[in-house]
Amino acid sequence: MSFFEKLNHAIAHNQSLLVVGLDPNPEMMPKRYSTGEYSGDLMDGLKDWLHVIIQQTADLVCAYKPTYGFYKALGAPGLNLLEQTLAAIPDSIPIILDAKHGDLNTSTVFAETIFTRSRVDAVTLSPYSGQDHVAPFLIYPGKAVFILCCTSNPAAVAIQQYPQPQTPLYLQVVKEAKTWGAPEDLALEVGTTSPDVLAKIRAIAPERLILARSIWAEGGAELTQILAAGLNANGEGLLIPVPQDMLATEEPAAAIQPLREEINQARRQKIQQGSTCELWMPDVCFLEQHPHQDLILQLYDMGCILFGEFVQASGAVFPYYIDLRKVISNPQLFHLMLSAYAEILQDLTFDRIAGIPYGSLPTATGLSLRLHHPMIFPRKEVKAHGTRRVIEGHFEPGETVVVVDDILISGKSVMEGAAKLETGGLNVQDIVVFIDHEGGVKDRLRDNGYQAHSVLTISEITQTLYQAGRITQEQFQAFNHSVE
Ligand SMILES: O=P(O)(O)OC[C@H]1O[C@H](OP(=O)(O)OP(=O)(O)O)[C@H](O)[C@@H]1O
Ligand SMILES: O=C(O)c1cc(=O)[nH]c(=O)[nH]1
Structure with a gap:
């Protein structure tokens, strides 16, 4: 307890x-x-x-x-x-x-x-x-x-x-x-x-x-x-x-x-004298607590989970934006987040860990050090100078790589990254992300030959934040409408 x-x-x-x-x-x-x-x-x-x-x-x-x-x-x-x-x-x-x-x-x-x-x-x-x-x-x-x-x-x-x-x-x-x-x-x-x-x-x-x-x-x-x-x-x-x-x-x-x-x-x-729902004592009213509740609330408190109207990379407007790039500035929280990723990775078979730039390079580095597996990464853009490599780090063709990213929205970033790794002769089967935006993105990846794993879904996050009193009913409803 x-x-x-x-x-x-x-x-x-x-x-x-x-x-x-x-x-x-x-x-x-x-x-x-x-x-x-x-x-x-x-x-x-x-x-x-x-x-x-x-x-x-x-x-x-x-x-x-x-x-x-x-x-x-x-x-x-x-x-x-x-x-x-x-x-x-x-x-x-x-x-x-x-x-x-x-x-x-x-x-x-x-x-x-x-x-x-x-x-x-x-x-x-x-x-x-x-x-x-x-x-x-x-x-x-x-x-x-x-x-x-x-x-x-x-x-x-x-x-x-x-x-x-x-x-x-x-x-x-x-x-x-x-x-x-x-x-x-x-x-x-x-x-x-x-x-x-x-x-x-x-x-x-x-x-x-x-x-x-x-x-x-x-x-x-x-x-x-x-x-x-x-x-x-x-x-x-x-x-x-x-x-x-x-x-x-x-x-x-x-x-x-x-x-x-x-x-x-x-x-x-x-x-x-009139209690309001604005002030609360942690944990008191939770019937069933999410196993990663602590992590979710800390991410929210740190400003990694934002509610409001946000334009996404695809041009779509969602009632939230997830900015996990901030986590690296809070070592204690980053440590908790890496533990959650590591729980998934430890059941997978792979030779190397590949992070999707830029947001997930620190995560892949942390996991590589923690799990003692070497890291590589597919470049976002190839430089016109120097080695002009598409994949940075050492690898041998034929090896299996697990791809790590922070969030799956359309799945485009991880699939582009995986495709670059495959052109280097590497095998990609598993993709591990922290947050699954849902809406069928995992099915899309499966149709392309990848098995996606996630620590959390966006619905679990909003549900937990709502239960903990961090987001208002309006924000919760706006989220629910957006996924209907
Ligand atoms: O599933 P998708 O639709 O591809 O969206 C998710 C991607 O978007 C974000 O990266 P972003 O392109 O913002 O780049 P960054 O990591 O360099 O900030 C995020 O880090 C994922 O990689
Ligand atoms: O690409 C996006 O739309 C996107 C990226 C990201 O990191 N977070 C998010 O909510 N959307």
Whole structure:
């Protein structure tokens, strides 16, 4: 189950937006865990305290959030304690590791460690190293990241409000972070006591999950104001931390229950005030999710799938345009896309991979490197100078080539490419594309002796975008009319 599926399930099952921090902070540990039977054994005291918190709250929260720094500060026994704490959390509750990781050099290894060798579902990251730093965390399907957008530290104002309060840096961080990942894998962490700050972020990121922090600080706003500013119109999209002092009481559950009810009351009010379909929580209403939903939504968010009137190469006007050429500028997304192509190619038999220029040359290169098959390509136009080759790269006549392209509209480009390869003595049987525009193009290719395979059809894409609320009913209907 992905992070968001787990989270939505826990929110619904426990009727809660509460997140409990599982922090082995000796200063906050209640005295009863350091006296009597615990005297002199800090690690035992911390472990039992955290386990009691989990036992008491597992049916009251939607996520747990261990802070990595507290465990690291305890040395090797601390890291051992982290493993024990994670193991004590029920499988149904997602785990957000609060690491605020920010180092580019260690991002790949850290992402691999937490997402493949521990039960962590999501991690908090510092935004300063940019997308390069975040991308290694996003290559793990179903995992998520929380980007730290702002904190409530008084001294941070000088940075976060720069250059001026009307156009503060923290809002730029939100805007930029939105381009790094889809709402299904990239959420925001917002430390603030100010409903105004939360409202500004909610306004520019209505679709993002927000993990609120620091809302209980002295002098902060009322919880009702925080909820009004941060909840989306469905009364969701906001995770609320349980105040630390509640976790030190003998019966944390007794203190947390009324808080959960207060929050749920505000959620009901928000929904009654009139929810619209514009604001949504990822995944919540999907009955059947497309296996490549994540990829489709990210492509849409990146501007690779455009709706509106577009003239096609053939001169026809469609209510959409697919521009997959942009994907190369988003390594994380490009990686996901190559994996989807590779799933098809691995079942085919071929000696070389040929990309159709220009759009599909990077794709063919990526697949060649990943699948360890050499690449060639048929030129779009032959140069009047130099070697004047039609086919670039080395090959032997008689070899079999799989042709790779991004989209099939009329099939003209791939057939022209295949014909050039065939004039070089190569065999072409299979053509693999990312998107099939449908309308009988695969049949046309079959009639010409080629077997076409596609990752997605244009109908699957529009259906998924419509279900996810990315395109309007009018856009969906315009598409349906165009294919009637
Ligand atoms: O099935 P078809 O009707 O041939 O249409 C699909 C082709 O159109 C696009 O390429 P384009 O000609 O725009 O060239 P580019 O890759 O050089 O941008 C796309 O990359 C496909 O190759
Ligand atoms: O050739 C076209 O018509 C065409 C190319 C492309 O990349 N995307 C698209 O929607 N149409």
